[in-house]
Amino acid sequence: MISGKNYIGKLLTAKGSTKFKTFNPLLNQHNTWEITEATIEEVHQAAELAAVAFKTYAQFSGKKKATFLRAIAEEIEVLGDSLLEMYCTESGLPLGRAIGERGRTLGQLNAFASHLETGDWVEATIDTAQPERQPIPKVDLRKMNIALGPVVVFGASNFPLAFSTAGGDVAAALAAGCSVIVKSHPMHASTGEMVASAVLKAAHKTGMPNGVFSNLNSKGNEVGEQLVLHPNVKAVGFTGSLHGGRALYNLAATRSEPIPVFAEMGSVNPVVLLPNALKNSAKNLAKTFAGSITLGAGQFCTNPGLIIGIASKELTNFTKSLAEEIRQIAPICMLHPNISKAFQTNKEKALEQEGVSLIAAISEPVPPNYADQMVITVSGLRFIKNPNLHHEVFGPFSLIIQCSDQTELEAVVRSLEGQLTGTVISDNNEVAAYTTVVNELRQKVGRIIFNGVPTGVEVCPSMLHGGPYPASTDSRFTAVGVDAIKRFVRPFSFQDWPNELLPEELKNENPLAILRTVNGIKTTKSL
C-alpha cells in the first residue's frame, strides 16, 4: 500500500537511490518498507510544477478553494483505520491521540474552508475617485489580499497529522491560494504519503491544477535546503527545533530574493506561581502540572518546562507534591529513538549544571524509547546566570526556579528569551500586586494564560500560537487558527482598474457580499 515514492503533483516518482525506513518506537524496530528520497531533479520538477499550478490556482474563488479543502478532509476520513494504524506504527503514539489529532486536522481544513466562504479574509478596502479634488484629482484605489506564491511546508515530528502533510500550515497556504510542496517528515513518511494521496484525490475531484500539491521525502537536509533556495518558492512554513528553524531562516536570508520563513520552534513556557495560590492549592496545582508536564511524553512545544516561584514553605510543599505525582505517572513511549536519546542527553545536561538538584525522577529502568520524566530545581540567581538552563528539554521535563523574593522573580522573568506562552497562577486578587512581573512576561510571550496550563492549543480565531524569537522567527503571525492564512498573502492595489476586470471582491456590485472598508466605512453594501 505504501509506495515510498514522492508525489510531484499527481505523479508518483522515485528516481533516487537513497532510501530510508521509518521506525516503530514501541516495537523498537524499523518498519519493513522503504522510502525513497527525492532527488534534486525531482525538487526542481516539483518547484516548476508548483509555479505553473500557482498561476491558475491563485485565481480561483474562495468558494472553489473551500471545496478543495473540504474534499481533503473527506478523503482523509476515507483513509479510515489504516491511516490511524500507520500513524501509531510510525509514532508510537496511542490510538486515542491519533483519533484526536485526525479530528483536529479535519477541523482545521473545514475551518479554513468556512473562512474562505465568508470571504472577509481578503480585507477588501476601497477608496473611490475624486476627479474634482484640488490641487490634483484623487484616483480610485482598491486593495485586497492575494496569494504570495508557491509555499514549502516542513512536516513536524510531533504532529504527524495536524502539523504535517495536510496540517495547519498546508491548510493555511492552500486557503490563501498558494500551491504547496510538503517536505515530509522522515519519521512518519508513510503516514505522510497516505495523507498526500488523499490531498491529491481531493485535488482531482474538485478540479484543481496538477502541481497544486506535491509531497517529497527525505531523511537528510539537502532536499529541504534545495526547496528553500528554489527561486519559485515564496515562503516557508516549519515546525520543529530551534536549530532546524534557524538554519532554514538563515538559508532563506541568503537568497538573491529573500523570502519569509515562518518557523515555530518551541519554547520552555514559563509558569509563574504566585504565593497565595500556592498556599491555597499546592496539591491540586502539583497534580495539574504533573499531568501537563508528562502529557504526550512532554512532546509539545507548549510543555511547561519552567515553573517559577518564590522560595517558601508553600513552594516546598508544592515541589514535594509534584515529585510524588511525577513518580506515580507511568512513563510512555517517545516518537523515535533520536528524540528519546536527545531527551536523555538534555535532561542529564540540565541536571549537571551548577546548583541544580533533582526533585523527581523515575527510579525503575524504562523500556527502550520510553521517556522517564524528570523535575529538577535551581535558584533564581543560578538560573539567570546560566544560559544552559534556558534551553528547551523536549520531553517530560520541568525546571522549578526558586526565587529569593519578588525582585528576583521579576529578574528571572526579565532574563527569559521569547516564548510561545506564559502562565500566571494566582489567587484572584493576588496578581494585582505583581503587575511588573506580568508586564515583563507579556513582553516575552505570544499567549498569556491565567490559572491554566500551557498545553492544549485551542484551534480558534483568537489563538496566537507563535511568539517573540526564539519561539518563532516572526512574532507577527500565528501558526494556529484561521489568521494563519495571513502569513501567505500580500496586499495588492488596483488603481483606476476597470470594474469588469476587478476580482469579485473589489467590484462595485460587491457580488460576494463581503465586509469591505469603503472610504473608511466598514460595509457590505455595493457602491
Place this chain on the structure above:
Amino acid sequence: MISGKNYIGKLLTAKGSTKFKTFNPLLNQHNTWEITEATIEEVHQAAELAAVAFKTYAQFSGKKKATFLRAIAEEIEVLGDSLLEMYCTESGLPLGRAIGERGRTLGQLNAFASHLETGDWVEATIDTAQPERQPIPKVDLRKMNIALGPVVVFGASNFPLAFSTAGGDVAAALAAGCSVIVKSHPMHASTGEMVASAVLKAAHKTGMPNGVFSNLNSKGNEVGEQLVLHPNVKAVGFTGSLHGGRALYNLAATRSEPIPVFAEMGSVNPVVLLPNALKNSAKNLAKTFAGSITLGAGQFCTNPGLIIGIASKELTNFTKSLAEEIRQIAPICMLHPNISKAFQTNKEKALEQEGVSLIAAISEPVPPNYADQMVITVSGLRFIKNPNLHHEVFGPFSLIIQCSDQTELEAVVRSLEGQLTGTVISDNNEVAAYTTVVNELRQKVGRIIFNGVPTGVEVCPSMLHGGPYPASTDSRFTAVGVDAIKRFVRPFSFQDWPNELLPEELKNENPLAILRTVNGIKTTKSL
C-alpha cells in the same frame, strides 16, 4: 538655530568628534554649520532609553497616542517658513514641493491619529469559553494587536519630510505604540533636527515618556549598523537604495534574535503600452509620460523607468513625440552631487549596453547637480538577455523596450524583477486580449494602474506601496497608508484572563465600542 547635535530623548548631545556638513545643491556649496555624528555610546544610550520608554508608551491608549501624533503635526506647522527654507536649502527642491510635502506629512500624522481613535486597528477577536464542551472544556481566548518594541527608522534622501524624521514610517511606528529612533538622513540632517525638535515638544506637551523618540546623526554607516544590531531594537524601517536596504536586511538576519527589516528600495515601474491606445493617443501619452519621467527630477521610487510596447509605426510615433517633449522640459536640480553623479554614471552605463540607442537627451550643458533627462531604447530580446538594463536609474530617465510581438512582450514582463507598480495603457476593450501580460505583471508588482502614471502615491487606506523583492524586502506590508501600522505590531492572546485586567479593547463591556470579532461574528456589542 541648528545645533547639529543628536537628540537622545529630549537630551541634545554631541559627544563625538566626527562632523559633517549638509549641501546646498542649487548653490553647489556646503552649508556652513556642522552636524556631529552620534557615537556608539550615544547609540546605546538611545537604545536603552527607547526600551525604557517603550514599556510605558506601549500601554497608552489609542486616544492618548493620537493626541501625541496630532501634537507633532501642530508643532511641525509651528516651525513655519523656517522649516520650508531649511528643506529647500538642504535638498534643492522648490518651495512648492516643500509645502506639498509638509502637507502630506501632517496629513499622514493626522490619518494615523484618526486610525487610533477609531480603535479597530487592534483587530480584536474574542472566543468565549465553553466550560461544558466535551471531551475537553473550551477556554476563553481574546486576541489583539500590540506594539512590537523599539523601532529604528532611516530617513529617505528624496522625502526630507514625508519619509524621514516624522514621516510615514515614524508615524506608523509611533501609532503602533513603538518607541522610535530615527537615523537622520545626512543630506538633510538640519531639516531633520528641526522636525525632531517638534516631535520632542509634542512629546513633552502630551505627557509621553522620555525616549519615545530619538534622532541620531551620521554620514557613515556605523551608527545605522549599530542601531540595527542593538538587541533592544525590534524592527527597522528604511526607504532608499537596493544596496542599502539589502545590507540592513542582511545585517538584521545575522542577529542572534533576527528582526524584520521593512526596506522600500524603489523599482523601474514598467509601463505597458498596448497597440490601440498608442494608435489613438500617442501624442497625449508622450506628453503625460514626459511629465511623469521628469517630475521632481525623476527622484521618485515610482518613476516610470521602463516603457514597453510592440514595435510598430505607432510606437515609433510615440517615441518621437516623447523625445520632443523630453527635450522641451527644462532640467532641474537634483538633491545632492552624489545623486546627480550616480545618475550620470548609471544612465551612461545603460546607454553603453549592446543594442541600446538614444531617443532623447539634453544637448546643452546643465548647471552643476542638475539632471539632464534621457530616454533610450532597446529591443525586447536584448532587454531580456541583459540584466544591466533591469536596474533602476534614479533620476529623469526611461528605457523604451520595443518588442517584436505580443509573445515577446509577455516574455519581457516575465523577465522583470519585483516592482512597486506596473501600469497598463489600454483602450477600454483592448486589455481583454492581453490577459496573460496583465497576469504576469500582477505577479511582479504591488500596485497595478490602468491608464495612469505610477508617480503620485495617494495616501489612503487602499494604497499598497511596496511589492515583491527587490521593490521591498517584505511584500506583505505597505509603507504608505494607515495599514503601514501592521508592520510594527504583533498579535497577542489572553487565555482565561480576568476581565478587569484585560486591555480596554478586549473587556466584556467593549468600553471603546470598537468593532470586534466575537465567536466569529463582527460586532460592536458588549458581551
